[in-house]
Amino acid sequence: MANENTNINTNADTETLSEDVLVVRDLKKYFPTAKNFFGKPLGFVKAVDGVSFTIKRGTTMGLVGESGCGKSTTGRTLLRLQEKTSGEVLFNGIDIFELKKEELRKLRPKIQIVFQDPFSSLSPRIPVGEIIGEAVREHGIVPPEEYDDYITRIMKACGLQEYHKDRYPHEFSGGQRQRICIARALALNPEFIVCDEPVSALDVSIQAQIINLLKELQEQFGLTYLFISHDLSVVEHISDTVGVMYLGNMVEYAETGELYANPLHPYTKALFSAIPIPDPDAQMNRIILEGSIPSPANPPSGCKFHTRCSECMEMCKYCQPEYREITPGHFTACHLFNTPEMNAKFEAESKAAADKEKADEKDKVGR
Amino acid sequence: MAKKSSYISNRETAKITRRNRQITRRLEKERKRKNVPESVYKTKMKDNNNVVEFDNVCSYFFTDIGVVKAVDGISFEVPKCSTVGIVGESGCGKSVTSLSLMQLLQRPSGQTVGGEIRLNIDGDGDAINIVKTPTSVMQNIRGNKMSMIFQEPMTSLNPVFRIGEQVNEVIKLHNPEMSKEDIKSRTLEMLELVGIANKEGVYEMFPHELSGGMRQRVMIAIALACRPSLIIADEPTTALDVTIQAQILDLLKGLKEKVNSSIMLITHDLGVVANMADYVVVMYAGRVIEKGTTRDIFSNPCHPYTIGLMKSKPVVGKKVDELYNIPGSVPNPVNMPDYCYFRDRCEYTCDKCRNKEAGFGNYPPEIKISDTHVVSCYRFYDEGQVMGYPNPVNVEDL
Numbered sequence: 127m128a129n130e131n132t133n134i135n136t137n138a139d140t141e142t143l144s145e146d147v148l149v150v151r152d153l154k155k156y157f158p159t160a161k162n163f164f165g166k167p168l169g170f171v172k173a174v175d176g177v178s179f180t181i182k183r184g185t186t187m188g189l190v191g192e193s194g195c196g197k198s199t200t201g202r203t204l205l206r207l208q209e210k211t212s213g214e215v216l217f218n219g220i221d222i223f224e225l226k227k228e229e230l231r232k233l234r235p236k237i238q239i240v241f242q243d244p245f246s247s248l249s250p251r252i253p254v255g256e257i258i259g260e261a262v263r264e265h266g267i268v269p270p271e272e273y274d275d276y277i278t279r280i281m282k283a284c285g286l287q288e289y290h291k292d293r294y295p296h297e298f299s300g301g302q303r304q305r306i307c308i309a310r311a312l313a314l315n316p317e318f319i320v321c322d323e324p325v326s327a328l329d330v331s332i333q334a335q336i337i338n339l340l341k342e343l344q345e346q347f348g349l350t351y352l353f354i355s356h357d358l359s360v361v362e363h364i365s366d367t368v369g370v371m372y373l374g375n376m377v378e379y380a381e382t383g384e385l386y387a388n389p390l391h392p393y394t395k396a397l398f399s400a401i402p403i404p405d406p407d408a409q410m411n412r413i414i415l416e417g418s419i420p421s422p423a424n425p426p427s428g429c430k431f432h433t434r435c436s437e438c439m440e441m442c443k444y445c446q447p448e449y450r451e452i453t454p455g456h457f458t459a460c461h462l463f464n465t466p467e468m469n470a471k472f473e474a475e476s477k478a479a480a481d482k483e484k485a486d487e488k489d490k491v492g493r
Numbered sequence: 494m495a496k497k498s499s500y501i502s503n504r505e506t507a508k509i510t511r512r513n514r515q516i517t518r519r520l521e522k523e524r525k526r527k528n529v530p531e532s533v534y535k536t537k538m539k540d541n542n543n544v545v546e547f548d549n550v551c552s553y554f555f556t557d558i559g560v561v562k563a564v565d566g567i568s569f570e571v572p573k574c575s576t577v578g579i580v581g582e583s584g585c586g587k588s589v590t591s592l593s594l595m596q597l598l599q600r601p602s603g604q605t606v607g608g609e610i611r612l613n614i615d616g617d618g619d620a621i622n623i624v625k626t627p628t629s630v631m632q633n634i635r636g637n638k639m640s641m642i643f644q645e646p647m648t649s650l651n652p653v654f655r656i657g658e659q660v661n662e663v664i665k666l667h668n669p670e671m672s673k674e675d676i677k678s679r680t681l682e683m684l685e686l687v688g689i690a691n692k693e694g695v696y697e698m699f700p701h702e703l704s705g706g707m708r709q710r711v712m713i714a715i716a717l718a719c720r721p722s723l724i725i726a727d728e729p730t731t732a733l734d735v736t737i738q739a740q741i742l743d744l745l746k747g748l749k750e751k752v753n754s755s756i757m758l759i760t761h762d763l764g765v766v767a768n769m770a771d772y773v774v775v776m777y778a779g780r781v782i783e784k785g786t787t788r789d790i791f792s793n794p795c796h797p798y799t800i801g802l803m804k805s806k807p808v809v810g811k812k813v814d815e816l817y818n819i820p821g822s823v824p825n826p827v828n829m830p831d832y833c834y835f836r837d838r839c840e841y842t843c844d845k846c847r848n849k850e851a852g853f854g855n856y857p858p859e860i861k862i863s864d865t866h867v868v869s870c871y872r873f874y875d876e877g878q879v880m881g882y883p884n885p886v887n888v889e890d891l
Contacts, residue, residue, distance in 0.1 A: 192734040192735070192736060192737075193734055299822065301822075329582040329583055329761065330582065330761060330763070330802060330805055330806050331582060331801065331802060331805045331818060331819045332582075332818075333805070333806075334805035334806075334807075334816035334817060334818040334819075335818045337807075337816055338815055338816055338818060341815070356734060356735065358735065358809060359806070359807040359808055359809045360807055362807065362809055363807035363813070363816065386809065386810065396736060397735060397736060398809070399739075400735045400736050400738065400739035401735060401764065401809050402738075402739075402742070402762060402764030402765045402767065402768050403764055403767065403768070403808065403809070404763035404764045404766070404767045404791065404803065404806065404808060405767055405791060406767045406768075406787040406788055406791050406792075407788075407792075408767070412739055412743070414736075414739050414740055414743055415736045415739075415740070418704040418705070418706050418707070418737060419704075419734075
C-alpha cells in the first residue's frame, strides 16, 4: 500500500516552504445574538475570543475542551468556512481572509476537513466513488485519463475496496463511512486537515481503526492535522502538541508529554482528573468541578474560569490573566503563574475595580 | 457487480412479512389478555439476594428482512445493593436487554419471546416474571419497583411541562393517596438529593432553561422518586462532557448508598465501568461472553473480545505506538453463524472452535473458571466447569 501511493503527494517543494503550516494570531469569532430594528446586533456570543497558536509541518495539534468552548468554531473559522471577526490566519504565510474568491478556491484543496458525524456528512444520493472524486475533477488534481486509477488508489489507502465505488453511503457502517470522509479529504492532496471529532460517533474498536489510519496517512503523505476532540485519551495518543480551550480562550498549550505530565492551569488539572481510568484499583484523586460551563453570551468577568476554580483569588474576579509562556513551549493563562511585578499590577487593578463596583452599588442604593 | 448476499427479492420479503405478522399478532394477543391469573407471572427467585435474575432471555425483532436476534439467550443476576455494568459495542444488545426488563421494546415488531426475567418485588423471594407479565401489571412496576435513566437528557424530558410537574407526576401515579403538598415536598426532597442547590427555582423551570448535567440530575430525581429497588442507567453520561460526567458518576455512586438500590449501568466506556461497577457483564452480538466481578474482568480478561476491547482503548499515561484493533466486523444479525460469533475475528482460535466431529465447534458453552468468573470460550473448556449452552428460541416453533 505504501509504495503505490507515494506519488499522490505532489508537494515536491515542501522543503522550500516554512516549517509552520498554520499560524493563528488572536483569532476572534463573535456571533450576533439579537438584532435591533435596524439590524444592528445587540449582543454577541463570543465563541472564539482571541486564540493564537502555530502548527508545525507534519505534526498534529490536539484541541480539547468541553462542549461549547469554541473548539469546532475555531476549526471552521480557520478554514474560512465562516468569516472571522478579527485576527489573522496564515497558511504557508498567506492570510486566508485576505484572499479573493477565486484565489481561495485554488487554496481550498490544500486545507480540508473531516466532520464529526459520518452519517450526516455524506450525501445519500451520490455513490461513494463520486463523493470522493467530485472535487478531484473540479479542481483538476489529476489528468482525466488517470482519474479512475487515482480514486482507486486513494480508496485503497483508506482501507476501502475498489468495488465500493458504486455503492451508496447507506450500505456502509459508521467506521467505513468515516473512512470515506477521510478519503474525500485526502483525495484533494491536502497539506492540512482539520479533524473535527472524527471518532466521537464511533465504537471503541472502530475508533482504534480510524486513529491508526489517520496516523498511517500522516506518515505516508506528511499531513498536518488539527485534531479536535473532547476525548483526552485519544488526543494524548495522536497529538504532538495540545491546546486546552475554555469558553473561547486558550487556557493552556504545550507539548503532549509535558502537558499530561505537568498540567499548570487548574482547569486542565480538573479535566485530566475527571478522565475515568479503566482499572478498578486506580486511585482517583478527582477534582470535581462545581456547576457547568457558563454561557458564552454572558461570560464571567476577569478570568472566565474563576466561577468554577478551586484556587480563585481576588484578582481573578476582575482582571483577565495574560496568556504567556511559563516554561519554554508551555503556555498558560492563569494568575497563579504571574511574576511579582505582574501580581502587583493586577492587584492594584483588581482593587480599583472592586472599589468601583462597591461605589456603583452604593450609588444604586442611594438612588 | 456480484449479486449481494444480503439481497432479498420482493416475494421473499412479502413471505417474511406475512409470517412475522402471524407470530407478532399471536404474541400481542397474549399480552393484551385481561384478567390474567397471578399464577401465570408469579414465580420464586432462585436466590433471594438478587434483585433481578435474567434467565436465558431472548428478545427478537421481527423485521422485513428476517428475524434479528438482538438478545439471544442471556443469563446474569443483579445482586442487591450493587452496581452491575453491562459493556459492549453499539448493536450488541445492551439496550435491548434493559428495554426487555422494562417491557419497553418497540412492539409489535420487537418481542421478548423466551426465557424468564425474575424481579424481586418484596424481598421475601416472591418474584414476578417480567416476560409473562401483562401490561396493566407492568404499569405498577415501572417507575415504582424499577426505573430507568435514559441516554439523552435533552430529549427525555417533556419540553412543555415544568420540572416540578414532571417529577410530581411519577409520585402521584404510584401513590394516589398522597396529598398535593406531600407530593411537592417529596419532589423538592428528591431535587435536593440529586444535588440541585436551587431546588425551589428549578421546580418552576422548564427543561430548556437547564444545562445537560442539570437535566440528567432531574432525570435521576424522577427515577428515584418512588425509591425503586433497581435503577437502570442506559448510558447516563455519554452525551455529557468529561467534567459533568465526573459529577454525575459521583452523584450516582453516593446515591446508591443513600437509597439502597441496585444500579444496572449500561455503557460502552470501560473507564466508567471500572470506577462504578461491582460486577461486569460483557456482551457481544446478543450474547453474554464474559461476566464476573470488576476485578476479574479488568485484571484477568479471558475472552478474546474483552482482551481486544481493553487493548483498543487509549489510556492516558500509557504510551503505545499503535492501537490494537479487532479485525473484521460483527456478523450479520439476521444470519448468525452456528459457531462462535467471534471466531472469524479471533486471534486465539483453538482446535475446539472448529472441530465439529469431536462434538465441539458449536457456539461455546458458559464455562466457570472461578467462583465469580464465567466466560464463553473454548480455550477454557478443559480448565473450567461447563455451565451449559445458551438455549435460544427456535423461531420456527413460535
